[in-house]
Amino acid sequence: MTGTSAFFLRREDLVPLLEELAETLEVVAPVLVEGEAAFATWRGGALALDDKNPLASPMEFFLPKKEVLFRYVQYSGRYTFSEDPPRARLIFGMRPCDLQALKVIDGIFGAELPDIPYAGRRRSTIIVALNCTSPGEGCFCRSMGSGPGAEGGYDLLLTDLGRGYLVEPGSPAGVYILRAHQRHFEEADPEDQREKERLLALAGEEIIKRGPSLNPEKIREAIDGVDWEEAGRRCLACGGCSLVCPVCHCFSVLDQGVPDGERLRCRDTCILSGFSRMTSGANPRPALGERLRHWYLDKFVYIPEKTGLFGCVGCGRCSRVCLGEVDRWSLFKEAAE
Amino acid sequence: MKMDRSKKEADANGGTKIGRAAGAKPESYLPIQAEVVDIDVESSNTYLLSLRPMDEEDELVAVNYSPGQFLMVSVFGLGECPISIASSPTREPLQICVREAGKITQGIMAARVGDVLGIRGPFGNGFPVGSMRGKNVLIAGGGSGFATLRSLINYIADDRRDFRDVTVVYGARTSQDLYFTSEYGSWQAAKIEVGITVDMMDASWKGNVGLVTSLLADLDPVPGTAALCGPPMMIRAVARDLLGRGFIEPEIYISLERHMKCGVGKCEHCTMGRYHVCTNGPIFSYDVVGDLI
Numbered sequence A: 001m002t003g004t005s006a007f008f009l010r011r012e013d014l015v016p017l018l019e020e021l022a023e024t025l026e027v028v029a030p031v032l033v034e035g036e037a038a039f040a041t042w043r044g045g046a047l048a049l050d051d052k053n054p055l056a057s058p059m060e061f062f063l064p065k066k067e068v069l070f071r072y073v074q075y076s077g078r079y080t081f082s083e084d085p086p087r088a089r090l091i092f093g094m095r096p097c098d099l100q101a102l103k104v105i106d107g108i109f110g111a112e113l114p115d116i117p118y119a120g121r122r123r124s125t126i127i128v129a130l131n132c133t134s135p136g137e138g139c140f141c142r143s144m145g146s147g148p149g150a151e152g153g154y155d156l157l158l159t160d161l162g163r164g165y166l167v168e169p170g171s172p173a174g175v176y177i178l179r180a181h182q183r184h185f186e187e188a189d190p191e192d193q194r195e196k197e198r199l200l201a202l203a204g205e206e207i208i209k210r211g212p213s214l215n216p217e218k219i220r221e222a223i224d225g226v227d228w229e230e231a232g233r234r235c236l237a238c239g240g241c242s243l244v245c246p247v248c249h250c251f252s253v254l255d256q257g258v259p260d261g262e263r264l265r266c267r268d269t270c271i272l273s274g275f276s277r278m279t280s281g282a283n284p285r286p287a288l289g290e291r292l293r294h295w296y297l298d299k300f301v302y303i304p305e306k307t308g309l310f311g312c313v314g315c316g317r318c319s320r321v322c323l324g325e326v327d328r329w330s331l332f333k334e335a336a337e
Numbered sequence B: 001m002k003m004d005r006s007k008k009e010a011d012a013n014g015g016t017k018i019g020r021a022a023g024a025k026p027e028s029y030l031p032i033q034a035e036v037v038d039i040d041v042e043s044s045n046t047y048l049l050s051l052r053p054m055d056e057e058d059e060l061v062a063v064n065y066s067p068g069q070f071l072m073v074s075v076f077g078l079g080e081c082p083i084s085i086a087s088s089p090t091r092e093p094l095q096i097c098v099r100e101a102g103k104i105t106q107g108i109m110a111a112r113v114g115d116v117l118g119i120r121g122p123f124g125n126g127f128p129v130g131s132m133r134g135k136n137v138l139i140a141g142g143g144s145g146f147a148t149l150r151s152l153i154n155y156i157a158d159d160r161r162d163f164r165d166v167t168v169v170y171g172a173r174t175s176q177d178l179y180f181t182s183e184y185g186s187w188q189a190a191k192i193e194v195g196i197t198v199d200m201m202d203a204s205w206k207g208n209v210g211l212v213t214s215l216l217a218d219l220d221p222v223p224g225t226a227a228l229c230g231p232p233m234m235i236r237a238v239a240r241d242l243l244g245r246g247f248i249e250p251e252i253y254i255s256l257e258r259h260m261k262c263g264v265g266k267c268e269h270c271t272m273g274r275y276h277v278c279t280n281g282p283i284f285s286y287d288v289v290g291d292l293i
């Protein structure tokens, strides 16, 4: 394998490659779970790559909905603790928007006080990303600058060219995989590179054609103009939007078991009324409208202040699950361009 | 509401870097174990617990903190909650003052001498004790918020010459709800002016009845820097009173309470606008949070 930076993987070689990788790593990929595409541990067989980006995002493998922070075992009044080491994992098929979400979470969970469980998983996960050549309805990654093409943050990047995939390494780990499994790869043709650019440009146009393009800077300004009380009346406070959002990361901590047991971390959401309620009963954000407003302020104002990146990556998942009638992006009509 | 964060944080930081202390591994969710070595009853529903880290490598935690910082205290099986450090780093042992509120605080209060609690921390910024030096200091507390101020008062008392006029005003519901009554004499002996008041009169009480603000009228503190902790109503009233006396907003420091689950700026329970009370606070100056409390 010479110094060329792009390779070609034939379509029929993808599954055999993943099978080889799965011998030493847990491979996570979009697969059909009860008829729906979802990121889950791949146990061989078909991949659900034709569908849109799964509702269940790969963030589950960095910040699970429920995890054991540590176990405690009591012996004559004293405790011993144990933590699970992170698993070596490869995530296949992660889209550019979710890669961007990972960068945002890096800015929060890897910041001044790093989150040990997250940092451990981050270090032991190999990311094989997939450029978005057929974007889903409701996607607006282009507006948020997170897609349809990935920019960095992956170990390997694949682009579906029809008869196979263009494969580009983005890290030493990616180069290592290319070397170790080189029988599956051939050197890419310069024409493949041009084909990739053409497909991504088409995807970008497709996104614009389908939905309004939003200007995040204008959303920031539009937040103050929204009638949040009214929006609060249409929201059911189900918390679905937060559960599918790859950037949402609110959690609660609770213990299970006496005298031995586990301290668990579970996903939570600031949309729920009890989230900030204090022991005194005082609640800093008692009205649902105020909590919705905070949700947006965090994504479009506070997270950018902390990480330099918007806290929304334009994956469109929140709109896909909303049971209420908070048609989020029509809240910000003024922000459409 | 704009501010220069790096400057504010440096200024608002009492000397200890935010949430970092040797041995305490604040970035991990694993607590260290601390043995309860003494228990004092402060009121019918409030105990003062003295703690000693069990492992030698964790001993620094007991002295390496600033007044105003807090710990995440665990009772394994019940959970973890934020509790202010009630002692001063100038004196051992490490102490927390816990008031019964729900299951975790009840669990802490059920501990006997010799039992083990988990602690993580210290967390938060603490009072800016460095910049308070050389100034007049007014300390105003209401209800159970007085625990964190006791840390500051004893810190000042142990370094008294570095501060100018020091005044403490403190109010509780009844005389039975007053904390640290045995220490007021030692504060006065250290030339700290102390005013105490209660909301409700009872047979055993011979002192003031009324709001903390009425003590301010009596004691007439000279403007300088102020440290406040208590219910929001009291904070607002005291801050307004102090501003009327010539105190300035950036010199009025308030210790805030929020629901907290992690203490390290991740879980988002404690957010107040753009701030995390656990890492950016719990101490904020009035110019920053005046319109948020």
Ligand SMILES: Cc1cc2nc3c(=O)[nH]c(=O)nc-3n(C[C@H](O)[C@H](O)[C@H](O)COP(=O)(O)OP(=O)(O)OC[C@H]3O[C@@H](n4cnc5c(N)ncnc54)[C@H](O)[C@@H]3O)c2cc1C
Pocket (backbone or CB within 6 Å): A252, A274, A275, A276, A277, A278, A279, A280, A281, B070, B081, B082, B083, B084, B085, B096, B097, B098, B099, B100, B101, B102, B103, B104, B105, B106, B144, B147, B148, B256, B257, B258, B259, B260, B282
């Ligand atoms: C910085 C800081 C310093 C503090 N210092 C002290 C101190 O020095 N001494 C002291 O006694 N207390 C202190 N507190 C308050 C203390 O943390 C609370 O009293 C404690 O968390 C209550 O926990 P609990 O399990 O006893 O009560 P809980 O059983 O949690 O219940 C009390 C109430 O809290 C609310 N609540 C709790 N958890 C949840 C949740 N997950 N979802 C929704 N609502 C919830 C509910 O309204 C509930 O009714 C401090 C708090 C902060 C933030």
Ligand code: SF4
Pocket (backbone or CB within 6 Å): A241, A244, A245, A246, A247, A248, A299, A311, A312, A313, A314, A315, A316, A317, A318, A319
């Ligand atoms: S806010 Fe909605 S569109 Fe934006 S990242 Fe979250 S789920 Fe995706």
Ligand code: SF4
Pocket (backbone or CB within 6 Å): A234, A235, A236, A237, A238, A239, A240, A241, A242, A271, A318, A321, A322, A323, A324, A325, A326
């Ligand atoms: S998904 Fe819709 S209805 Fe449910 S909490 Fe979010 S905004 Fe409200």
Ligand code: FES
Pocket (backbone or CB within 6 Å): B259, B260, B261, B262, B263, B264, B265, B266, B267, B268, B269, B270, B271, B276, B277, B278, B279
């Ligand atoms: S307590 Fe978790 S973010 Fe502040």
